[in-house]
Amino acid sequence: MSMKKAARFIAVLLALMLVAAACGDDSSSTTAAAGTDDTTPAGDADAVEVFSWWTGGGEAAGLDAMIAVFATTDPDIEFINSAVAGGAGTNARAVLASRLQANDPPDSWQGHAGQELIGTYVAADQIEPLNFLYDQEGWLDVMPETLIPLISKDGNIFSVPVNIHRANVLWANPTVLADAGLEIPTTLAEFFSAMETLKAGGMDAPLAMGEQWTALHLFETIMLASMGPSDWTGLWDGTVGWDSAAVTQGLEDFATALSYTNDDASALSWQDAGQLVLDGDSAFNIMGDWAEGFYRELGMEPNTDYVWAPVPGTAGNFQFLSDSFVLAKGAPHRDAAIAWLTVAGSNEGQDAFNPVKGSIPARNDADRSLYGEYLLSAMDDWASDTVVGSLTHGVVANDSWKSEIDSAVGLFLIDGDVATLQTALVAAQAASG
Ligand code: GAL
Numbered sequence: 310m311s312m313k314k315a316a317r318f319i320a321v322l323l324a325l326m327l328v329a330a331a332c333g334d335d336s337s338s339t340t341a342a343a344g345t346d347d348t349t350p351a352g353d354a355d356a357v358e359v360f361s362w363w364t365g366g367g368e369a370a371g372l373d374a375m376i377a378v379f380a381t382t383d384p385d386i387e388f389i390n391s392a393v394a395g396g397a398g399t400n401a402r403a404v405l406a407s408r409l410q411a412n413d414p415p416d417s418w419q420g421h422a423g424q425e426l427i428g429t430y431v432a433a434d435q436i437e438p439l440n441f442l443y444d445q446e447g448w449l450d451v452m453p454e455t456l457i458p459l460i461s462k463d464g465n466i467f468s469v470p471v472n473i474h475r476a477n478v479l480w481a482n483p484t485v486l487a488d489a490g491l492e493i494p495t496t497l498a499e500f501f502s503a504m505e506t507l508k509a510g511g512m513d514a515p516l517a518m519g520e521q522w523t524a525l526h527l528f529e530t531i532m533l534a535s536m537g538p539s540d541w542t543g544l545w546d547g548t549v550g551w552d553s554a555a556v557t558q559g560l561e562d563f564a565t566a567l568s569y570t571n572d573d574a575s576a577l578s579w580q581d582a583g584q585l586v587l588d589g590d591s592a593f594n595i596m597g598d599w600a601e602g603f604y605r606e607l608g609m610e611p612n613t614d615y616v617w618a619p620v621p622g623t624a625g626n627f628q629f630l631s632d633s634f635v636l637a638k639g640a641p642h643r644d645a646a647i648a649w650l651t652v653a654g655s656n657e658g659q660d661a662f663n664p665v666k667g668s669i670p671a672r673n674d675a676d677r678s679l680y681g682e683y684l685l686s687a688m689d690d691w692a693s694d695t696v697v698g699s700l701t702h703g704v705v706a707n708d709s710w711k712s713e714i715d716s717a718v719g720l721f722l723i724d725g726d727v728a729t730l731q732t733a734l735v736a737a738q739a740a741s742g
Contacts (some may be wrong), residue, residue, distance in 0.1 A: 313597055337611070339445060355385050355386050355387060355389040355645065356386060356642055357386055357387070357388060357389065357390075357416050357417065357642050357645035357646050357648070357649045358389040358390055358391050358415040358416045358417075358570045358642065359388065359389065359390060359391065359415065359416065359417050359418070359634070359649060360391045360392070360393070360401070360405060360415035360417070360418035360419065361391075361392045361393075361398075361399040361401065361418065361419040362392060362393055362396070362399075362400070362401035362402075362419065363392050364392045364393070364394040364395075365394065365396065365417070365578065365579075365580055365603075365604045366580045366602075366603040366606055366607070367580075367600075367601075367602030367603035367604075367605070367665070367666065367667055368438065368584055368599060368602065368603075368666065369398075370602070370606055370665045370666075371602055371662050371663070371665040371666030371667070371668075372392070372662070372666075374661040374662050374665045374666075375471070375652065375653065375658050375659075375661055375662040375711050376388050376390070376423050377661065378652055378655075378657050378658045378661045379648075379652045379658070379720075382648070382651075382652055382657075383645070383648045383649075383652070386534035386645045386648060386649075388649075391415050393405075396417070396519070396520070396522060396523070396578055396579045396580075397522040397523075397526075397579075397702065399520075399522055399703060401419075405418055407702055409433070409435055412639070413641060414435065414637035414638070414640065414641075415637065416636070416637055416641060416642045416643070416645065416646035416649070417634050417635060417636060417637065417640070417646045417649055417650060418635055418637070418642040419632055419633070419634060419635065419636050420468060420632075420633055420634075420703070421541070421631065421632065421633070421699075421703025421704060422456055422459040422460045422468065422470055422629070422630070422631035422633050422703070422704065423459045423631075423698055423703050423704030423705065424516070424703060424704065424705060424707045424710075424711075425702075425704075425707070425708060425711075426459075426460055426467060426468055426550070426633065426635070426703070427459075427460075427461075427467070427707075427718075428460055428707030428708060429469050429707065429708050430635060431462050432707075433637065435637065435638055436467050436635040436637060436638060437467075437635075437636045437637070437640075438465035438467055439466050439467060439468065439469065439636060440464075440465060440466050442469070442647065442650060442651065442654070443466055443660070446651065446654055446655070448469075448654055451561060451656075451672045451674050452470060452654075452671055452672060452673075453473075453673060454672065455696060456470055456473075456631060456671060459631070459704065460633060467635060468633035468634060468635045469633055469634050469635075469650045469653045469654040470631045470632070470633040470654075470671035471631075471632050471633060471634065471653050471654075471658070471659055471662055471663075471668075471670075471671060472631060472632050472659070472662065472663050472666060472668035472669065472670060472671055473629055473630075473631050473668060473669050473671055473687075473691055474597050474598055474599060474629065474631070474632070474667075474668045474702070475530065475597060475598045475627055475628065475629060475687055475690070475691075476530060476597045476628040476630060476648075476699040476701070477527060477530045477533060477534075477583065477595075477619055477620040477623045477626065477627070477628040477631065478595070478596065478597065478598050478617055478618075478619065478620065478700065479492060479493070479494075479500075479593055479594075479595055479617065479618050479619065479620050479621065480586055480593065480594045480595075480596060480598070480600050480604075480615055480616075480617055481586065481592055481593050481594075481615065481616050481617070481618070482586050482587065482589050482591075482592055482593075482614075482615065482616075483612070483613070483614075483615070483616045483646070484589065485507070485512075485592045486503075486592060486616075489503075489507055489510055489592075491503045491506060491507070491592075493616065493618045494621045495618070495621055495622075495624060496621050496622050497531070497534050497535065497562055497621050497622045499621060500566075500593075500621035501565055501566075501569075501620075503515070503592070504516060504569040504592070504593070506738070507592050508569070510590065512590075512591070513571070514569060514570055514571035514585075514590070514591050515569045515591055515592045515593060516566060516569040516570045516571075516591060516592075516593050516594070516595070517570070517571060517582040517583070517585035517586055517590070517591035517593065517715070518567075518570040518571060518574040518577075518582055519574055519577040519579045519580075519581055519582035519694070520574070520575055520576070520577060520578065520579075521575065521718070521722070522701060522715070522717075523574070523579050523582060523596065523721055524567070524574070524722055525593050525700065525701045525714070525715055525718050526595065526596065526597070526701045526702075527563070527566060527567070527570075527592070528563050528700075528701075528718055529628065529699060529700045529701055530595050530620040530623065530628060531559065531560075531562050531563045531566050531595075531620070532556075532559040532560075532563065533620070533622075533623050533626060533628055533693055533697060534545075534562070534620055534621060534622030534623045535556075535558055535559035535562040535563075535614055535622065536549075536555045536556070536559050536708055537730070538626045538695045538697045540553075540555050541697055542697055542698070542705075544556070544705075544738075545698070545705040545706060545742075550734050550735075551731065551734045551735040551737075552731065552740045553675065556731060556734070557727065557731060558565025560680050560730055560731055561718075561727055564721075564725060564727055566694075567722070571585065575580055575722075578601055579596055579599075579600070582594050582596070582597060583600050583603055583604065586615065587604070587607070587609060587614060587615065592707060595620055597630070597699075597702070597724055598667045598668060598683065598684075599666065599667045599668070600667065600691070601617075601667035601681075601683050601684070602665055602666045602667030602668075603667070605665075605667070605681070606665075611681060611682050611683055612682065617683055619660070619690075625694055625695060626695045626696075626697055627690050627691055627694035627696050627697070628697050628698070628699055629691070629697070629698065629699060629704070630695055630698070630699040630702035630703060630704050631671060631704075632656040632668070633671075634649070634650055634653045636650060638717060646694060648660065654672075656670075656672060656674060656675070656676075659671065659672050659675065660675055660676050660679050663675070663680070663684070664679050664680050664681065664684065665712050667683075667684070668684075668686050668687075669684055669688045669691060675688070700714065706715055706741075707741065709740075709741040710737060710738070710741035710742050711731075712739075713733075713736075713740060713741055714734060714737050716733075717730055717733035717734055717737060718730070720733070
């Protein structure tokens with residue numbers, strides 16, 4: 310076995326151990342798609358290895374739609390799909406970190422615009438600037454101005470955003486609401502009172518939740534609802550203290566929201582939690598709009614099988630994240646990776662990917678006729694709302710800060726002690742913010 314193969318073998322082994330540890334009882338597993346074993350044709354010009362976590366409901370179909378465009382623009386390049394299962398990339402990012410450490414990068418990988426990109430891959434000098442591609446493709450004219458600083462450092466632009474996702478969406482079962490005589494809640498007080506009504510009517514868990522990252526996702530949307538956009542943003546730029554009364558109130562609201570969730574949350578994927586709403590076992594789920602991709606893939610009808618609204622208390626705010634693809638430094642198939650990135654940034658690629666994925670294109674020249682009701686409303690909101698960043702999906706905090714917050718929230722799910730959580734959040738900011 311060559312040194313490189315040995316390094317890869319050890320990296321994959323370590324990664325699998327990490328994933329096994331991360332999965333616990335969860336039935337989800339690491340799956341690499343065809344062509345991702347040791348036979349990967351390193352250095353072979355007519356292949357490109359692309360790494361993501363889009364294997365699950367709604368997600369793989371979106372990626373496949375963009376791969377289909379790539380197959381028409383670059384029919385001679387084999388697409389090696391190295392997606393690793395697990396929502397929000399929890400497993401995938403552990404595998405990726407091991408590979409990067411072993412100096413065995415995929416040619417291109419999915420990374421979130423914002424601190425995840427800049428604070429991790431750029432800081433570690435693992436990706437190439439792409440200004441040449443932006444110049445060649447005229448992307449500065451079509452990508453949102455708000456996004457470019459989040460993927461840039463010192464004038465260098467480091468990724469190609471494929472979409473904008475919204476984190477602060479409430480998904481609801483309209484039949485359950487109608488049967489209980491409830492409207493979609495618009496404030497946290499209305500939300501909690503609706504869930505009291507549902508509980509009194511015999512529903513155990515009106516708010517469906519999944520594994521831990523979905524609790525962090527709930528945390529960020531409830532904090533936004535409770536604090537408002539300028540305080541939320543202030544937490545990340547240091548102008549609002551984590552020891553403030555506004556944070557205490559936000560954490561209390563988070564605790565209240567959690568009290569309506571299902572006991573088996575830690576064993577469920579985000580799709581499982583979304584399914585609870587479709588099945589009428591829960592009335593609500595708070596999840597990013599990839600849930601729309603999932604619901605559509607299941608053949609559900611918008612406004613009939615599911616309805617949506619901003620998370621109560623967050624109307625007028627768009628808590629966003631953006632998936633983007635990077636070019637690895639030392640990519641084994643650099644030219645093929647650039648061909649892939651060219652499709653990822655193209656109108657055709659984005660208009661194939663996003664209607665299926667449940668996101669709006671990063672580009673501002675989409676063909677609106679391709680998008681359904683929900684996504685059209687998201688496009689309009691993106692254009693007019695106050696835009697704030699997501700924590701769970703890489704915008705506002707670097708990886709170490711996020712991981713300390715995640716650990717604190719994980720403990721809170723067990724002990725439910727608001728004061729302990731707030732102390733841990735203050736410490737996390739002091740250590741890594
Ligand atoms: C996010 C990602 C989305 C979606 C979601 C659930 O982090 O940005 O595209 O994949 O995780 O897996």
